[in-house]
Amino acid sequence: FVADEVQIQRDQFIRINKTRPLPKGLIDELLPSIGPDLPATLASRRIPSAVCDWLNRTQESPFYGLIKRASSSEEEKKTAVVTDTALVKSIKDSIENHNGCLFPYRNLITGETDFDIICHLLMSYWLAVKETFPGDWGVSTTRSRLMHSLGIQSMGKLMDKIVPGLDIRQKNLKAELKREIQKVAPVCRWSEGVWEELGGIPWNAMENTPRYVKILSNYLIREYLKQAYH
Numbered sequence: 001f002v003a004d005e006v007q008i009q010r011d012q013f014i015r016i017n018k019t020r021p022l023p024k025g026l027i028d029e030l031l032p033s034i035g036p037d038l039p040a041t042l043a044s045r046r047i048p049s050a051v052c053d054w055l056n057r058t059q060e061s062p063f064y065g066l067i068k069r070a071s072s073s074e075e076e077k078k079t080a081v082v083t084d085t086a087l088v089k090s091i092k093d094s095i096e097n098h099n100g101c102l103f104p105y106r107n108l109i110t111g112e113t114d115f116d117i118i119c120h121l122l123m124s125y126w127l128a129v130k131e132t133f134p135g136d137w138g139v140s141t142t143r144s145r146l147m148h149s150l151g152i153q154s155m156g157k158l159m160d161k162i163v164p165g166l167d168i169r170q171k172n173l174k175a176e177l178k179r180e181i182q183k184v185a186p187v188c189r190w191s192e193g194v195w196e197e198l199g200g201i202p203w204n205a206m207e208n209t210p211r212y213v214k215i216l217s218n219y220l221i222r223e224y225l226k227q228a229y230h
């Protein structure tokens with residue numbers, strides 16, 4: 001591509017290859033650095049991808065160095081255990097769904113998104129998840145389904161149910177989130193045992209399919225509501 005700016009080259013690369021079987025993660029990773037005039041199907045993934053990159057590069061983040069991105073070096077891939085597409089999808093769904101906890105921080109009229117609040121909320125929530133399940137965090141998906149795309153998406157759905165009832169600007173947000181997440185901790189089988197209430201499905205038999213994501217997400221939300229209103 002002959003152009004004066006790298007941004008234009010990236011833009012044209014994505015447009016031309018949009019219908020080609022390029023890795024979705026590669027396109028997602030390039031989106032934050034492209035100009036605003038993108039097709040709607042790509043523009044909707046720009047902010048989630050930028051947030052995902054921020055979580056991966058911020059040292060205080062629970063995801064620091066754990067997210068697999070298309071540009072990750074071989075050395076980085078040795079410690080990365082979370083697929084970026086799963087996290088991007090989880091963030092995107094929460095921003096675009098009117099029931100999502102991130103939806104209020106997107107201005108539908110101007111298209112502007114409150115990046116700072118979204119990052120603060122996601123940082124607090126996933127730090128609370130990490131502290132609730134310390135033995136399941138940061139390990140390979142063969143050792144813990146929490147790090148699996150299934151776990152990331154299911155816990156993302158639970159976040160959408162938990163957060164609306166909290167004041168996200170409070171100083172002890174992480175502690176409050178952890179208190180809420182602990183309500184479902186006793187029934188979680190991320191790395192051993194079986195999911196008793198789901199028909200005895202072994203922990204490592206849960207896969208990243210729409211069916212399993214829906215089953216597990218609904219189960220975690222039901223258990224949370226049961227404990228929250230007990």
